[in-house]
Amino acid sequence: MAPTSVKSVAFALQGLLTLCSAGPVHQQRSDVPDGFYVPAYYPAPYGGWVDSWAESYDKAKALVDQMTLAEKTNITAGSGIFMDEVLGRCNGNTGSALRVGFPQLCLNDAANGVRQADNVTVFPDGITVGATFDKKLMYERGVAIGEESRGKGVHIWLGPTVGPLGRKPKGGRNWEGFGADPVLQGVGARETIRGVQEQGVTATVKHLIGNEQEMYRMFNPFQQGYSANIVQDDRTLHEIYLLPFAFAVHAGVGAVMTAYNAVNGSACSQHPYLINGILKDELGFQGLVMSDWLAHMSGVDSALAGLDLDMPGDVQIPLFGGSFWMYELTRAALNGTVPMERINDMATRVVATWYQMGQDKDFPETNFDTNSNKAVGPLYPAAWPLSPTGVVNEFVQVQDHHHLIARQIAQEAITLLKNKDDLLPLSTSQPLKVFGTAAKTNPDGPNACPDRNCNKGTLGQGWGSGTVDYMYLDDPISALEDRADDVKFYNTDKFPEVDKPTEDDVAIVFITSDAGENTYTVEGNHGDRDASRLFAWHNGDNLVKAAAEKYSNVVVVAQTVGQLVMEEWINLPSVKSVLIAHMPGQEAGQSLTNILFGDASPCGHLPYSITYREEDMPPSVTELIDKALLNQPQDTFSEGLYIDYRYLNHQGIKPRYAFGHGLSYTTFSYTNATITKVTELDTLPPPRPEKGPTLDYSQPIPKPSEGVAPKGFFRIPRYIYSWLSEKEANAAAKDAANEYGAYPDGYTTEQKPGPRAGGGQGGNPALWDVAYKLSVTVTNEGSRNYSGKASVQAYLQYPEGIPYDTPPIQLRDFEKTGELAPGESETVELRLTRRDVSVWDVELQDWVVPEVDGGYKVWLGAASDDLNLVCHVDGLECENNVEGPV
Ligand code: BGC
Numbered sequence: 066m067a068p069t070s071v072k073s074v075a076f077a078l079q080g081l082l083t084l085c086s087a088g089p090v091h092q093q094r095s096d097v098p099d100g101f102y103v104p105a106y107y108p109a110p111y112g113g114w115v116d117s118w119a120e121s122y123d124k125a126k127a128l129v130d131q132m133t134l135a136e137k138t139n140i141t142a143g144s145g146i147f148m149d150e151v152l153g154r155c156n157g158n159t160g161s162a163l164r165v166g167f168p169q170l171c172l173n174d175a176a177n178g179v180r181q182a183d184n185v186t187v188f189p190d191g192i193t194v195g196a197t198f199d200k201k202l203m204y205e206r207g208v209a210i211g212e213e214s215r216g217k218g219v220h221i222w223l224g225p226t227v228g229p230l231g232r233k234p235k236g237g238r239n240w241e242g243f244g245a246d247p248v249l250q251g252v253g254a255r256e257t258i259r260g261v262q263e264q265g266v267t268a269t270v271k272h273l274i275g276n277e278q279e280m281y282r283m284f285n286p287f288q289q290g291y292s293a294n295i296v297q298d299d300r301t302l303h304e305i306y307l308l309p310f311a312f313a314v315h316a317g318v319g320a321v322m323t324a325y326n327a328v329n330g331s332a333c334s335q336h337p338y339l340i341n342g343i344l345k346d347e348l349g350f351q352g353l354v355m356s357d358w359l360a361h362m363s364g365v366d367s368a369l370a371g372l373d374l375d376m377p378g379d380v381q382i383p384l385f386g387g388s389f390w391m392y393e394l395t396r397a398a399l400n401g402t403v404p405m406e407r408i409n410d411m412a413t414r415v416v417a418t419w420y421q422m423g424q425d426k427d428f429p430e431t432n433f434d435t436n437s438n439k440a441v442g443p444l445y446p447a448a449w450p451l452s453p454t455g456v457v458n459e460f461v462q463v464q465d466h467h468h469l470i471a472r473q474i475a476q477e478a479i480t481l482l483k484n485k486d487d488l489l490p491l492s493t494s495q496p497l498k499v500f501g502t503a504a505k506t507n508p509d510g511p512n513a514c515p516d517r518n519c520n521k522g523t524l525g526q527g528w529g530s531g532t533v534d535y536m537y538l539d540d541p542i543s544a545l546e547d548r549a550d551d552v553k554f555y556n557t558d559k560f561p562e563v564d565k566p567t568e569d570d571v572a573i574v575f576i577t578s579d580a581g582e583n584t585y586t587v588e589g590n591h592g593d594r595d596a597s598r599l600f601a602w603h604n605g606d607n608l609v610k611a612a613a614e615k616y617s618n619v620v621v622v623a624q625t626v627g628q629l630v631m632e633e634w635i636n637l638p639s640v641k642s643v644l645i646a647h648m649p650g651q652e653a654g655q656s657l658t659n660i661l662f663g664d665a666s667p668c669g670h671l672p673y674s675i676t677y678r679e680e681d682m683p684p685s686v687t688e689l690i691d692k693a694l695l696n697q698p699q700d701t702f703s704e705g706l707y708i709d710y711r712y713l714n715h716q717g718i719k720p721r722y723a724f725g726h727g728l729s730y731t732t733f734s735y736t737n738a739t740i741t742k743v744t745e746l747d748t749l750p751p752p753r754p755e756k757g758p759t760l761d762y763s764q765p766i767p768k769p770s771e772g773v774a775p776k777g778f779f780r781i782p783r784y785i786y787s788w789l790s791e792k793e794a795n796a797a798a799k800d801a802a803n804e805y806g807a808y809p810d811g812y813t814t815e816q817k818p819g820p821r822a823g824g825g826q827g828g829n830p831a832l833w834d835v836a837y838k839l840s841v842t843v844t845n846e847g848s849r850n851y852s853g854k855a856s857v858q859a860y861l862q863y864p865e866g867i868p869y870d871t872p873p874i875q876l877r878d879f880e881k882t883g884e885l886a887p888g889e890s891e892t893v894e895l896r897l898t899r900r901d902v903s904v905w906d907v908e909l910q911d912w913v914v915p916e917v918d919g920g921y922k923v924w925l926g927a928a929s930d931d932l933n934l935v936c937h938v939d940g941l942e943c944e945n946n947v948e949g950p951v
Pocket of ligand 1: 530
């Protein structure tokens with residue numbers, strides 16, 4: 066784990082530093098281009114009308130009804146950054162209502178495990194899991210993360226990440242998610258959430274929405290976070306960026322985190338259209354919505370916009386005990402600016418989620434402390450030096466067999482881009498010359514840099530809050546030295562003096578590319594890869610070139626957060642094999658040697674496209690938006706639906722390696738495609754089911770005494786409480802009597818029936834009906850006598866001539882075979898749902914099948930540019946051995 070002091074202050078410092086370096090105070094609201102605006106959507110829709118949540122809501126309401134006002138406002142916000150109570154030592158901790166039996170909740174990162182904890186597993190990052198194209202592994206990782214979270218006493222796990230979706234190749238946090246495609250992200254999220262929540266831990270899908278770059282993401286009193294301008298015609302929102310969230314809600318996710326940035330000029334944490342309209346009404350989200358850390362910027366507005374939980378409780382300048390909610394929400398209730406209905410609704414959402422995950426029974430107490438790695442430490446670090454001390458870490462072992470799952474994922478993600486002359490696999494008796502510092506663990510230790518905010522040694526994870534502290538790091542060089550007879554390691558990124566190579570020598574060159582959260586700047590990169598661009602760090606490209614000059618057999622292994630431009634070396638005659646190891650986590654060594662030496666065939670596939678040049682993508686995604694001195698920076702999604710392979714195919718630009726590409730040591734044939742119709746479709750889905758009954762949250766404004774601390778209560782400095790002083794509470798009540806409360810234009814307390822596209826978790830349930838089933842037989846036909854696993858990917862092409870502009874092909878489903886021995890076959894099944902064959906119609910505000918049973922083509926194969934089977938929806942016939950669409 067990272068040293069205590071660094072660990073505790075890094076985050077707070079970020080807020081203060083951005084503040085000190087920011088420009089002059091500026092109040093202008095925004096410079097959003099024409100056509101992008103935020104419609105009002107009030108009131109916040111209630112939850113509990115979906116059958117599977119009804120019981121949890123009934124129980125929650127019964128509990129919330131017993132709470133005082135200050136208890137309700139205490140459970141809807143954090144008690145302050147680095148502020149713990151006896152049970153909470155996590156990245157975020159809510160207040161409690163212990164009098165009625167509701168505990169403080171522990172909220173903890175990271176998207177690849179349990180952050181800042183001990184005796185846990187560093188799972189491969191999301192991008193690595195995406196590269197497996199394997200639903201089972203996605204699920205198993207979710208189960209294991211859920212088990213570790215629960216074992217550590219984490220109620221709400223802060224993952225998975227699906228936003229950023231990966232629109233910008235240089236975007237800092239793409240590696241937390243599963244790849245640059247909404248279905249890959251959606252399936253990754255769904256499987257993860259299922260696995261985590263089956264362990265009784267709430268998952269948090271994040272960040273809603275448009276957080277596609279790191280720089281200038283945050284609001285502070287001096288600068289506005291950028292505006293992601295997505296919702297002009299709302300089709301791009303629905304078909305690309307919202308889709309993974311729809312998958313998550315459909316899977317019953319318990320929590321959603323809003324993004325730091327704004328959308329169409331309004332900050333996500335107080336965005337009534339996004340939270341009330343899209344998330345809670347259209348997608349029918351039943352759980353709780355929290356702000357990202359220090360992204361809460363208003364009391365009344367965010368409450369009315371549908372936010373339920375303010376995290377970590379502080380205002381944007383933390384550590385002074387200030388909050389927009391807690392005591393301020395108590396005041397807002399007493400003076401009538403936030404209706405009690407809303408407060409009861411948000412408190413009920415928090416408690417209902419807790420019941421829904423079964424956390425009311427036998428939930429382990431939190432037994433680790435994100436602020437310290439010592440057994441005993443300050444109970445309230447932010448109150449230092451006045452904090453009492455106590456036991457903060459109990460070192461509970463939760464790893465179990467999880468390293469095996471982590472290793473399997475790291476291994477099955479490894480993506481073989483090229484393998485000229487079948488150089489791989491190697492034999493263990495070949496003399497190996499290994500180059501690059503990434504082959505070996507950082508000599509200062511794998512956790513020497515807090516939140517992995519350096520790129521030194523083996524790169525197992527990106528940097529920022531999406532990281533886990535290593536208990537160990539199985540690095541490639543140890544695994545190579547264990548397995549091979551003759552390994553010479555040059556621990557340098559500058560090509561060294563070497564002996565004259567022999568003919569048998571194989572050079573293995575390790576290169577990296579890192580990215581992370583804007584909390585830290587690493588080697589000039591502000592989270593995004595703004596300095597390194599898409600080139601290997603530490604002169605990695607030169608290292609490869611120099612090795613290629615000397616040796617005639619070179620294997621490149623890239624530990625990379627995402628796309629790399631490889632043109633300087635990819636075609637050099639001696640660069641024969643290239644492996645992308647992605648972000649392998651703690652199991653970087655054996656997972657790689659198992660592939661290098663042929664214990665297993667590679668079976669990873671690229672979760673993004675690798676282009677020849679950065680400029681092969683449109684400037685709206687390649688260029689990072691810059692700070693706007695006085696105004697709000699604008700990130701306008703002018704490319705619309707056309708990101709990654711959708712753009713390249715549309716423009717007819719060939720990538721160096723296409724989305725989905727990945728070779729094996731063997732070859733597979735794909736034959737016998739079939740398609741069957743499962744559900745009769747109409748242009749529009751059947752009418753949505755009506756909302757089930759919701760609870761009655763109405764209540765007169767409580768007595769001021771419900772918001773006042775008990776006499777003689779000792780306040781811990783900087784701790785955030787929900788109580789007002791008696792004088793303040795009485796003054797608020799007086800304001801209410803003078804009808805001080807005024808709601809925004811368009812506000813109403815009357816619940817709406819909900820939009821036509823809604824009706825269940827994830828929208829109209831009919832959207833998830835399976836419309837067509839497809840099957841394909843995959844046979845291991847390789848002549849090299851290797852077994853292996855194959856990926857089957859299904860891409861949809863919409864009928865020609867429909868009145869909607871659609872990308873040439875779009876991923877709709879994927880499956881992986883089991884291990885196939887030479888000659889062995891497996892038939893896999895894939896599915897297309899009603900939504901898969903629909904488009905979002907901006908005028909109808911619904912999903913429309915543009916041509917029922919019409920000229921759709923479903924392309925099947927191993928990658929987006931390797932699709933040799935096609936099934937026709939019209940006529941329900943398939944052809945084998947055809948030329949692919951792109
Ligand atoms: C990140 C979130 C994270 C939170 C808590 C924020 O900086 O954006 O993803 O969950 O911190 O650590």
